[in-house]
Each structure stands twice: as structure tokens, then as C-alpha cells.
Amino acid sequence: MSNISEDNIIIRLVTENDKEGWQRLWKSYQKFYEVSFPNDLDDFNFSRFLDPNIKMWAAVAVESSSGKIIGMINFFCHMTTWDFKDKVYINDLYVDEGSRVKGTGGRLIEFVYDEADKLGTPSVYWCTDESNHRAQLLYTKIGYKAPKIMYKRKGY
Ligand code: ACO
Numbered sequence: 500m501s502n503i504s505e506d507n508i509i510i511r512l513v514t515e516n517d518k519e520g521w522q523r524l525w526k527s528y529q530k531f532y533e534v535s536f537p538n539d540l541d542d543f544n545f546s547r548f549l550d551p552n553i554k555m556w557a558a559v560a561v562e563s564s565s566g567k568i569i570g571m572i573n574f575f576c577h578m579t580t581w582d583f584k585d586k587v588y589i590n591d592l593y594v595d596e597g598s599r600v601k602g603t604g605g606r607l608i609e610f611v612y613d614e615a616d617k618l619g620t621p622s623v624y625w626c627t628d629e630s631n632h633r634a635q636l637l638y639t640k641i642g643y644k645a646p647k648i649m650y651k652r653k654g655y
Contacts, residue, residue: 510610513557520568528593558610560603570594572607587615589625
């Protein structure tokens with residue numbers, strides 16, 4: 500397992516002791532998106548993050564002085580017809596309101612880049628709302644804006 504440590508923040512994959520801290524941010528993330536998932540889904544997600552047979556992970560940003568989890572990123576690997584190698588998709592990213600604009604969001608994404616490289620699947624992508632300008636300030640620095648638009652099946 501790799502760690503990215505800078506200043507007072509350590510970025511690392513979750514362990515079973517991180518559930519409460521991860522869940523607190525997962526709930527805040529849902530509030531940000533004005534959605535509410537059942538607690539069962541939290542349990543299901545967390546068990547997938549820890550299962551070595553499932554290519555879905557979460558990493559957290561931990562304040563080393565306090566041990567508090569102040570950021571989370573959830574990501575998974577999937578196949579694609581466009582390459583022999585899988586791609587990595589970042590599903591969710593969240594940093595505590597009081598800890599933002601200090602580089603943590605960027606470090607969480609860089610952690611995923613490193614994990615993707617180690618997996619041999621360096622292609623990493625994600626999407627965000629058109630209206631999420633704050634996140635896009637970060638994303639245009641750490642990635643590039645792909646010339647795509649997203650469609651969804653009606654009702655889902
Ligand atoms: N004024 C000026 N610049 C800003 C501002 C602001 N208000 N907000 C952000 N920025 C810029 C900064 O310049 C900074 O870049 P820099 O490091 O080069 O200076 C960058 O945007 C922010 O980078 P970080 O500090 O690395 O990111 P942060 O820790 O603030 O986390 C995040 C960013 C995750 C988007 C955070 O704001 C957040 O949790 N927002 C709510 C949830 C959210 O939007 N999540 C992403 C949804 S998309 C997805 O989940 C895939």
C-alpha cells in the first residue's frame with residue numbers, strides 16, 4: 500500500500516478502522532449532491548473497498564496530527580473495448596469544507612493516478628456537474644476537459 504504524505508496530510512487506501520471517518524464524508528458528499536442513500540449501501544461499498552477480489556477502492560486524506568479523515572476518493576477499474584487495458588473511473592471525491600483549497604483534493608486524485616499506474620491501467624477519468632465550477636478549477640489543472648457529453652437512460 501502506498502502513502503502520499505505532504506505537510507500534515509497523509510493519503511492512503513482505507514483500512515477497516517476508517518469506516519466511520521469515511522462514512523462521515525460520504526454522508527456530507529450526499530448532502531452536497533442533495534441525495535440520500537441507505538446505510539446498507541455504505542456497508543456494501545465499504546466491504547467492496549476491502550475485498551481484494553473486487554476492483555473498487557477508497558482512499559482517504561488523514562490529518563496526521565489529529566488522525567481525522569478530511570478527504571475521500573472512491574474509484575474503480577473497468578474493461579473497455581478501446582484498449583487491452585482497463586480504465587480507472589473516479590466515482591466520488593469530497594474534502595471537508597474547512598480543509599479545502601489546500602491541495603488535498605488534488606493529492607487525492609494524484610494518489611489515484613499512482614494506484615492506476617501500479618495496476619498497469621494508467622488511464623483515469625471522471626465527470627462532474629457542468630455547474631460545479633469549484634471542482635473544475637481543480638480538474639483543469641490536474642487533468643483536461645474531454646470533448647464529451649453524457650447521456651443517461653430515462654428514469655435512471
Ligand atoms: N477561489 C480560488 N481558487 C479556488 C477556489 C476558490 N474559491 N476554489 C478552488 N480553487 C482552485 C485552487 O486554485 C486550487 O488549485 P491550486 O491547488 O492549484 O491552488 C484548486 O481549485 C483546489 O484544489 P485542491 O485544494 O487540491 O482541492 P480541494 O481540497 O479544495 O478539493 C473539491 C476540491 C474536492 C472539489 C472540494 O471543493 C469539494 O469537496 N467540493 C464539494 C464536493 C465536490 O464538488 N466534489 C467533486 C464532485 S465530482 C466527483 O466526485 C468526481
